[in-house]
Amino acid sequence: MTRLLARRWPGAAVVGIDNSEAMLSKARAAASDLANVRFEARDLATVSPERSVDVVYSNAALHWLPDHASLFPRLARTVADGGVLAVQMPRNFDAPSHVAVAEVATSERWRARLATMVRASPVAAPEAYFRWLEPHCASVDVWETIYLQRLAARDDGEHPVVAFVSGTWLLPFFDRLGDDVEARRNFLGDYRERIARAYPREPDGSTLFPFRRLFVVAVARTR
Ligand SMILES: C[S@@+](CC[C@H](N)C(=O)[O-])C[C@H]1O[C@@H](n2cnc3c(N)ncnc32)[C@H](O)[C@@H]1O
Structure with a gap:
């Protein structure tokens, strides 16, 4: 993503932000040939550029991150007049997965x-983003897309949806179970049972996984 932005605007100084060193080192390697890019380990909950930027893209x-009612207006206020805040987030929290x-x-x-690890959807209804951003912006576009991801059959036989969620939403649950390997296996087994019913496999072993994403593109207004 950062690479695409830097090549689209070769005259811009592009700063990529993440709080995971593993993600940052991958990103640094992928953009090592681009002179106008640098990466910083920062928490998006507190990041605040010293001067207004032209584009915030996430x-x-x-x-x-929690508390989008404060987060989104704060991000919009870091964008220069006429600049753009552009965000994509999954909003799949009501899906069986x-x-x-x-x-x-x-x-x-x-x-x-x-x-205690279960949390409510951090992503609000589309209308909420419009209302939070509108006072700080010249225009706000919000839309959703539900697309059908076809998750391929896996060599290890794992259900494709279980594998997908294991790398994202299940990670804090695994962390909580810590080194208790048997508990992790049993927890995943209980989850897999439900997923196999909700997402049957296609004849070739792949699985169809409908996925909803929310898009917000807002043009900042500082005057
Ligand atoms: C699905 S990945 C997307 C990575 C990248 N933006 C992309 O499009 O390829 C989600 C990323 O959010 C990062 N993240 C989660 N919470 C964060 C926070 N509070 N501050 C900074 N990064 C955070 C994670 O480290 C992870 O790299």
């Missing part, structure tokens, strides 16, 4: 260890 990250996480975590077997 892909698939802000759904990890996410509902099943909460169901398993609050089931009798896991409640004591995992129920």
